[in-house]
Amino acid sequence: MEKTSVKAVQDEYPDDFAWCYGCGRLNEAGHHFRTGWQGEQTVTVYTPEQDHTAIPGFVYGGVIASLIDCHGTGSASLALHRKNGHELGDGAEPPRFVTGSLHVDFMKPTPQGIPLKAVGVVEEIHPKKWKVQTEVFANDTLCARGEVIAVVMPSNFVDKQ
Amino acid sequence: MEKTSVKAVQDEYPDDFAWCYGCGRLNEAGHHFRTGWQGEQTVTVYTPEQDHTAIPGFVYGGVIASLIDCHGTGSASLALHRKNGHELGDGAEPPRFVTGSLHVDFMKPTPQGIPLKAVGVVEEIHPKKWKVQTEVFANDTLCARGEVIAVVMPSNFVDKQ
Numbered sequence: 001m002e003k004t005s006v007k008a009v010q011d012e013y014p015d016d017f018a019w020c021y022g023c024g025r026l027n028e029a030g031h032h033f034r035t036g037w038q039g040e041q042t043v044t045v046y047t048p049e050q051d052h053t054a055i056p057g058f059v060y061g062g063v064i065a066s067l068i069d070c071h072g073t074g075s076a077s078l079a080l081h082r083k084n085g086h087e088l089g090d091g092a093e094p095p096r097f098v099t100g101s102l103h104v105d106f107m108k109p110t111p112q113g114i115p116l117k118a119v120g121v122v123e124e125i126h127p128k129k130w131k132v133q134t135e136v137f138a139n140d141t142l143c144a145r146g147e148v149i150a151v152v153m154p155s156n157f158v159d160k161q
Numbered sequence: 162m163e164k165t166s167v168k169a170v171q172d173e174y175p176d177d178f179a180w181c182y183g184c185g186r187l188n189e190a191g192h193h194f195r196t197g198w199q200g201e202q203t204v205t206v207y208t209p210e211q212d213h214t215a216i217p218g219f220v221y222g223g224v225i226a227s228l229i230d231c232h233g234t235g236s237a238s239l240a241l242h243r244k245n246g247h248e249l250g251d252g253a254e255p256p257r258f259v260t261g262s263l264h265v266d267f268m269k270p271t272p273q274g275i276p277l278k279a280v281g282v283v284e285e286i287h288p289k290k291w292k293v294q295t296e297v298f299a300n301d302t303l304c305a306r307g308e309v310i311a312v313v314m315p316s317n318f319v320d321k322q
Contacts, residue, residue: 029212055178
């Protein structure tokens with residue numbers, strides 16, 4: 001399995017929005033999830049750390065939820081960026097999304113020590129609201145299914161709170 | 162706000178099931194969520210680390226999802242333990258749950274640097290399946306709502322996969 005996306009949307013987020021613990025390239029302590037296109041689907045590949053345990057030998061659900069979360073916002077960013085006429089690497093900054101809601105169904109215990117592959121399908125449900133449905137595989141085993149409602153981050157996001 | 166639950170169910174999980182990255186007392190790298198009763202509700206108080214950033218100044222959603230997840234399984238454990246005639250500290254090992262599904266609605270950005278309080282209501286929907294509805298507060302602000310379906314861990318959980 002490929003270990004990473006060659007071109008990832010998180011590599012091109014503006015610096016101010018690149019501190020996410022899940023997917024921010026500037027957050028040294030974080031997971032560094034990287035999300036890119038694979039055909040019409042989006043893909044994030046991540047190998048959990050040894051400490052990310054649920055019970056010994058299996059991956060902690062909170063890390064799987066985190067993977068689905070950032071994969072969701074990243075996938076929505078990729079899709080809106082494309083809708084806006086851009087592709088990664090063309091110099092335009094991709095739009096940044098926040099998570100409105102997150103749902104995860106844990107189908108099977110997820111084995112540790114192998115790369116997890118999150119595969120997403122993105123659908124626009126409103127110009128500023130996108131739904132991302134994700135399946136997380138360990139090798140060929142479907143371990144979790146997720147759905148994220150991702151919302152375009154308002155430009156005055158922080159000031160508004 | 163109280164900083165921790167005086168008696169927490171995670172303090173009494175069997176050693177083999179105390180390695181969870183979210184709430185395992187034996188996982189040195191983990192969050193060490195601790196869940197106890199407060200009247201008829203369950204409570205987990207946790208202050209995210211400085212690295213747990215979404216955007217600077219606000220808490221990463223994956224950590225909030227993790228808090229809701231372990232608060233859910235811990236709350237279900239507390240409730241079934243009580244149904245079985247036990248209270249924390251009486252020497253009986255509480256039952257261990259796994260997460261069937263996790264849902265989080267992010268209501269407001271969650272400020273960093275203050276303790277988060279997850280408050281849960283537990284409902285039995287099947288002898289082996291419990292629903293936990295949780296609200297997460299930063300001071301008096303409701304930042305997230307969550308629902309966990311927690312399932313009693315089969316005794317042969319790992320062997321069955």
